[in-house]
Amino acid sequence: MDENINIVKTQAPVIYTPQEVACIFKEQLKTPAKVVTIEGVYRQNPKSGNYYGYFYDSLAAQNSNYEMTLVVPAALREKMKDGTLVQVSGVVSKELRNRCSIDLHFNVTRYDVIEENVISEDEQRLMSLQAEKSARGYRNVDGVLEAKLFRGEKPNICLLFARGTITDQDFKKGLEAARSHIDFVEENETFAQISQLRAKLGQLDRKGYDVIAIVRGGGSGIKEVFDMPDLIESVVNLSTPFVTGVGHPGEKPFIAKVADKDLGTPSLLGVYFKDLVNRVIDQREKSKAVLVEQVKKQFEERITASEKQNKELNEKIATLTKDSEANRKLHAEQMVVAQKQNKELQEKIVEMNKNAANAQKLHADQMVLSEKQNKELQNKITELNKSAEKAQKLYKEQIDAMQKQQQTTEKQVKVYEEQAKSFNENITKMQQTNAALQKSLTEITTQNAKSVKELADAKALATRLEEQLKQAEKQSRPVGLYVVLVVLVAIIIFLMSN
Numbered sequence: 001m002d003e004n005i006n007i008v009k010t011q012a013p014v015i016y017t018p019q020e021v022a023c024i025f026k027e028q029l030k031t032p033a034k035v036v037t038i039e040g041v042y043r044q045n046p047k048s049g050n051y052y053g054y055f056y057d058s059l060a061a062q063n064s065n066y067e068m069t070l071v072v073p074a075a076l077r078e079k080m081k082d083g084t085l086v087q088v089s090g091v092v093s094k095e096l097r098n099r100c101s102i103d104l105h106f107n108v109t110r111y112d113v114i115e116e117n118v119i120s121e122d123e124q125r126l127m128s129l130q131a132e133k134s135a136r137g138y139r140n141v142d143g144v145l146e147a148k149l150f151r152g153e154k155p156n157i158c159l160l161f162a163r164g165t166i167t168d169q170d171f172k173k174g175l176e177a178a179r180s181h182i183d184f185v186e187e188n189e190t191f192a193q194i195s196q197l198r199a200k201l202g203q204l205d206r207k208g209y210d211v212i213a214i215v216r217g218g219g220s221g222i223k224e225v226f227d228m229p230d231l232i233e234s235v236v237n238l239s240t241p242f243v244t245g246v247g248h249p250g251e252k253p254f255i256a257k258v259a260d261k262d263l264g265t266p267s268l269l270g271v272y273f274k275d276l277v278n279r280v281i282d283q284r285e286k287s288k289a290v291l292v293e294q295v296k297k298q299f300e301e302r303i304t305a306s307e308k309q310n311k312e313l314n315e316k317i318a319t320l321t322k323d324s325e326a327n328r329k330l331h332a333e334q335m336v337v338a339q340k341q342n343k344e345l346q347e348k349i350v351e352m353n354k355n356a357a358n359a360q361k362l363h364a365d366q367m368v369l370s371e372k373q374n375k376e377l378q379n380k381i382t383e384l385n386k387s388a389e390k391a392q393k394l395y396k397e398q399i400d401a402m403q404k405q406q407q408t409t410e411k412q413v414k415v416y417e418e419q420a421k422s423f424n425e426n427i428t429k430m431q432q433t434n435a436a437l438q439k440s441l442t443e444i445t446t447q448n449a450k451s452v453k454e455l456a457d458a459k460a461l462a463t464r465l466e467e468q469l470k471q472a473e474k475q476s477r478p479v480g481l482y483v484v485l486v487v488l489v490a491i492i493i494f495l496m497s498n
Contacts, residue, residue, distance in 0.1 A: 022100040029102060031092040038068070038106065039114065044082040046131035050074060059088065059106065071107045083124060085115040125229040126254055129236050133258040139241040141261040142276070144210055145182075149280040154183045155210045157273075160200065162191040162216050171215070171245075174270025178277045185209070191216060191225050198234040211241045214255075215266050218248025226253035235259065245269025458492040 016024075040059040048056045055077050058067045062085070070088065072080065080086070088111040095103045148155045165188075175184060189200040204212050216222075225231065226246055235242055235258050244259040245266045256262035263269040465488050 018100050019096075022096055022102065026094050026096050026102050029094060031094060031104070035089055035091055035109065037087055037089045039085070039087045040068075042070070042080055042082065042084050042086045042088075042111075043067075043127070044077070044080075046127075047134045059086075069103060069105045071105050073108065076108060076111065080111060081113075081116060082127070083116075084113055087112045087114060122227075122229050126227070126232055129229065129232045130254075130257050133236045136236070139260040141211060141241045141243055144241055145276060146280050148210065149181060149277065150284060154181060156183050156185065156208075157211045157213060158185045158187055158204050158207070158209045160187050160189060160204065160212065160214045163188045165216060170267035171270035174267075174272070174274040178273040181277045181281070182273060192221070194225070194228050194231050197225075198231060201234050201238065205238050205240050209240055211243055212238070213243040213245060213269060215269060216246045217266055218246075218251050222247050222251055222253050226255040231255065232258055243269070245272075455492075458488075462488060462492050 038059065040061050043058045043060055045055070045057045053074050055072050055074065057070045057072050057077070059070050060067045071093075088106065088108045090106055090108045090110075093105045093107055095105055097103060145155050145157075178184075187200070187204065189197055191197055201212070216226075232254060235255060241260045242258075243261045243263065244253075244256050245263045245268065246253055246255065247265060249265060256264075263272050
């Protein structure tokens with residue numbers, strides 16, 4: 001290689017991301033590094049929530065359409081009134097957005113009221129209608145149209161023009177590019193008559209369009225028509241998604257604030273329809289390409305798996321072939337040995353053939369017997385299965401019967417327990433009664449013994465009396481002794497009866 005050749009090294013260009021470029025420009029943008037005071041009409045944002053103690057409102061110039069975002073502390077916001085001309089003091093900050101836009105925010109630290117109620121009744125009504133629209137929510141026009149286009153359906157869009165209006169070429173080109181995929185229906189109305197325009201919007205709202213778009217170029221009469229509270233109220237009450245393409249660049253009619261989507265000008269509206277169709281078609285094509293790629297990938301994966309299986313099968317075939325060759329070699333060796341043995345055992349061939357025939361016949365008989373046994377075995381298995389099913393059914397029935405018997409037994413045991421309890425109580429009562437009877441028997445026995453003794457004494461007395469009576473009879477048989485004898489006999493009979 002020639003040593004005189006100079007090698008020139010070129011430095012690779014620096015590649016930035018969108019966020020890095022936006023951050024660089026953000027740092028290059030200089031904002032006042034001190035407290036400044038600005039004046040304008042304070043407007044509270046009804047859609048702003050409390051973000052860590054701060055609200056995002058706006059300050060509008062009195063004689064222009066320019067507005068600045070105000071970051072207002074919650075404590076100050078409670079004291080500030082909507083629609084008041086104020087002077088606010090604070091510092092300016094820069095906020096970087098996702099779409100590489102840089103917003104200027106004014107962070108309020110104090111304020112002074114210059115004039116209250118500088119907003120007219122119409123402006124107050126417009127702000128109220130904007131708040132109502134925010135509460136109802138803005139419809140996703142892009143989502144509605146893209147969903148239909150992606151499914152291959154044609155959206156039905158009504159274009160409302162001012163009677164006698166002339167649209168520019170960009171708008172017409174956009175419509176022509178989109179007509180193959182969108183059905184446009186053109187309507188005309190006199191925009192100067194607000195009542196007629198409101199009636200027309202209500203009529204179109206009932207026809208079931210996917211989107212209603214109002215189209216008008218800029219110039220004189222924009223504010224007089226599209227800032228009218230009555231018209232804004234009709235737009236807020238529409239049930240059909242509403243799109244605006246009204247005015248020249250820089251003009252901001254109030255109707256754009258309550259539209260579901262604002263394109264700014266008719267030209268941009270036409271471009272929007274064209275870009276929407278192209279974007280969805282491109283997405284559909286990409287989706288088809290992705291689907292084809294997925295199918296292709298699946299097919300390649302199947303081919304790879306098939307090749308792997310073929311490789312494994314070939315390896316198995318090679319192994320089997322190798323084993324087959326070894327078997328053939330072994331078979332050849334065995335054939336040599338067999339030939340030697342056949343030569344030596346030539347005399348036994350006939351007998352072996354006979355034995356082989358007998359064995360073959362025996363094998364056939366065994367096969368027949370085996371088939372018969374298999375059939376019988378299958379029949380037995382079938383019977384066993386049936387028996388098992390019956391046994392299982394019987395077992396289940398026995399289990400159910402046992403459970404029922406157990407329940408009956410438990411009930412009987414419970415009855416027996418109650419009867420035993422009652423029997424024990426009766427036994428106790430009988431024992432108490434027996435004790436009382438025993439006591440009475442003892443008393444009766446004692447009394448009987450006493451009575452027996454008295455009876456014996458009475459008998460002895462009666463014997464003596466009889467003897468005395470006999471003696472008395474021998475003597476004179478007096479009446480007194482006879483009476484005494486009668487009394488004693490009565491006493492004895494009384495005692496014997498007790």
